[in-house]
Every structure is written in C-alpha cells, then in structure tokens.
Amino acid sequence: MDDAPANGRKGLLAAAAVGAATTVAGRALLARLTGGRFGDADEYNTAKVTVSGPIRRSQGRPSPLSGPGGATADDVVEQIEAADEDEDVEALLVELNTPGGEVVPSDDIRRAAADFDGPTVAYATDTCASGGYWIASGCDELWARDASLVGSIGVVGSRPNAKGLADKLGITYEQFTAGEYKDAGVPLKEIEEDEREYLQGIIDGYYEQFVETVSEGRDMDPDEIRDTEARVYLGDDAAEMGLVDELGTEDDVEDRLADLLGAEPEVREFTPDRGFAERLGIGAERVAFAAGSGVAGAFTDDGGDIDVEFR
Structure with a gap:
C-alpha cells in the first residue's frame, strides 16, 4: 500500500505546528497543549505554578453543575519539584486563586514551595483564603490586589x-x-x-x-493570627495587618522578581504532565471565586462521615 498520502498528511501537520510556533498565539497554544514541551523555546529563569479552585488530593470528574474540580495537589507539587530540578529556574511564582480545601494536600503544596531552592513569591488574584493562605505561608513573600480576599485562617x-x-x-x-x-x-x-x-x-x-x-x-x-477569628479581609486591609507583604499587579510582582534575581524575570508556566487529549478538554478552564469556600465548599463536598477542610 502506498504510504505517500499518510506521509503527506504528517508533513502538513508538522508544517502547521511549525507555522503556529512562529506566532505568539501559536507558541502559547502549543505550550499549553504540550505542557511546555513545544512552542516555548524562549529562555526562562522563573517558574510559575497556579493553584486555582478548591484544593484536592486528586482530580475528580466534575459534574456539569459543579464545574471544574479545582487544584490537584499532586500535580502542583510535581510542577514545583520539576521547577526546582530545572537548572534554568532561579525563582518560583505561585499564583493563588483558591478558597482553600483539604488539609494535607494544602500542606503538601506549602512544603514543596518552602523546599524550593530560590526566591518564592506568592501572588493572590481573586481569593487567597484558608488552605490558599496556608500555601502562601511557605513562600518568601505574599502579594495581593487591593480587592483580593485574603485570610480565613x-x-x-x-x-x-x-x-x-x-x-x-x-x-x-x-x-x-x-x-x-x-x-x-x-x-x-x-x-x-x-x-x-x-x-x-x-x-x-x-x-x-x-x-x-x-x-x-x-x-x-500567634495571638494576632487568632485575633483574626478566621475572617477574610480585602487586600489593602490584609496588608495593613501584616497578612500580605505588598499590594500590586502581576507586573509589580515581576518587578519585584527582577530585584530578587538581579535580572529581568522570564516566566515560564509549568503545567501538569497530562496527555494531549486531556489538555484539549481542560486547558481553557479558569475559575474565579468571589467569596471564600464557605459558599463554594457547600457544593463540592465529596461525602464521608466528617469533612475537615481549610476554609
């Protein structure tokens, strides 16, 4: 049987991939779909990992009503450890948008961040509550926006x-x-x-x-922490209380990383090592939280006799 048509199709696919890689959008798409293995050839010195949604040990299959399953601790730990082993990575940026979640998985991520050999900066976007704050305590600095929700200790x-x-x-x-x-x-x-x-x-x-x-x-x-009585605070109030080090945007955080590194930060996002098909299914998922997981957690319990969580 003639293999020429099949080889021709492979050639077209390869050419398309190369063509996509010549554009900024194409490189970003290829990087996300392949876990950064292709389309992200630029030099980098900073690894970025993201903790988004309720923190769980492993990724459950979300229902149409519940939405995405949240941050998978094992994946995040794997990303941080991969960054730590990467000779090009000098700093770690941990982006947090989470209302909290399971106790031990939260601590696993915190420990991985604390063990990273280099500067670690946590950046809270919408929400850094409970288990998210537990994770942030393992980083050298915590940044937030004025309107971020922070705390719930x-x-x-x-x-x-x-x-x-x-x-x-x-x-x-x-x-x-x-x-x-x-x-x-x-x-x-x-x-x-x-x-x-x-x-x-x-x-x-x-x-x-x-x-x-x-x-x-x-x-x-410790008494100052207890005095918060597990409240959540807006970012500017949290900064006044010492719960947050600095307020700013992600650009401000990158300026801070430049100070820490003595060079411009070149950020590469480390993502879970999932298959190509799975990336197509979940690569675009993003969850924004407007309140702590006292609201979100009510709809994401996995059952059991006693549920214990940071939230």
Whole structure:
C-alpha cells in the first residue's frame, strides 16, 4: 500500500505546528497543549505554578453543575519539584486563586514551595483564603490586589445529620464497632456530647497547627493570627495587618522578581504532565471565586462521615 498520502498528511501537520510556533498565539497554544514541551523555546529563569479552585488530593470528574474540580495537589507539587530540578529556574511564582480545601494536600503544596531552592513569591488574584493562605505561608513573600480576599485562617469540620430523615423513612442504624469512638459522627445516629467534644478536639488541633504554621512562615505573633477569628479581609486591609507583604499587579510582582534575581524575570508556566487529549478538554478552564469556600465548599463536598477542610 502506498504510504505517500499518510506521509503527506504528517508533513502538513508538522508544517502547521511549525507555522503556529512562529506566532505568539501559536507558541502559547502549543505550550499549553504540550505542557511546555513545544512552542516555548524562549529562555526562562522563573517558574510559575497556579493553584486555582478548591484544593484536592486528586482530580475528580466534575459534574456539569459543579464545574471544574479545582487544584490537584499532586500535580502542583510535581510542577514545583520539576521547577526546582530545572537548572534554568532561579525563582518560583505561585499564583493563588483558591478558597482553600483539604488539609494535607494544602500542606503538601506549602512544603514543596518552602523546599524550593530560590526566591518564592506568592501572588493572590481573586481569593487567597484558608488552605490558599496556608500555601502562601511557605513562600518568601505574599502579594495581593487591593480587592483580593485574603485570610480565613480557620478550619471547618462538618457532618450531615440524617437522623430525622431516617426516622421518617423508618430506617434504623445498626453498626458493629470495636473502639468507643469508631462510629463518632456517623450521620444516621444522634451525636453524643462526648463524641462532639472528641471531634471538636480534632478540629481545634488542626487550627493550632494552622496558627503555628502561619506564625512561623509569616513571622507573626500567634495571638494576632487568632485575633483574626478566621475572617477574610480585602487586600489593602490584609496588608495593613501584616497578612500580605505588598499590594500590586502581576507586573509589580515581576518587578519585584527582577530585584530578587538581579535580572529581568522570564516566566515560564509549568503545567501538569497530562496527555494531549486531556489538555484539549481542560486547558481553557479558569475559575474565579468571589467569596471564600464557605459558599463554594457547600457544593463540592465529596461525602464521608466528617469533612475537615481549610476554609
């Protein structure tokens, strides 16, 4: 069989790719679709990673009503580690637009940023709340816009109470456990007072960890952090309180990076190492949050007996 037509098509595709790479838009498209492996040949000295949406361990499949699944911690950590291993990368820019999310995944990203060998600057766009602020505490500096929402240094634990509904439906609860608190928080039974104290103790423990981590990372008095009472603040108020280092746009942040590097920052966005088809499906997704995840989180819970999150 003659392979000439097939080879011709391959040649046309290759030519199209080369042609696209000669334009700014083409280079950007190829870089996004291929994870920066093609179309981004310019020199760079700064890696940019983005944390957008609710922070989760892994990417769930979003429903049409819930929208994108949020920031996947494992992906973000992988990007930061790849940047740290890249000899061309001298600085890290972490863009944050997140209301928070799961506890340990948030801490994984914070630790990766803290371990990066070079200057690290976090930049809050719309929202840097709770788990997002936890991540920012692992960076050398935090920048925000005047109208960014910043803070929400607190922890939420929740459980559905389906006991009344179960009674109406004639559903009874019977479970066999070993260990007094093994079924504490199960939604089909009323929670006992000692169980409530036990579960609240876990939340309080997470909160103290949060306060201690922010205190060390941001060089703040722990009592000042507690005095915020998990409020969110506009960027200018957050800056006055010391929750934010500087206010400005991304251009201002790049000017700061120039000072830190002693050279103009050439920024390359590091993206998850996904397949080509998956990039076509999700490459254009962007989520903007107008409030903390007290609103967003109500629609993104994955279920379970007790949900504990930074939000």
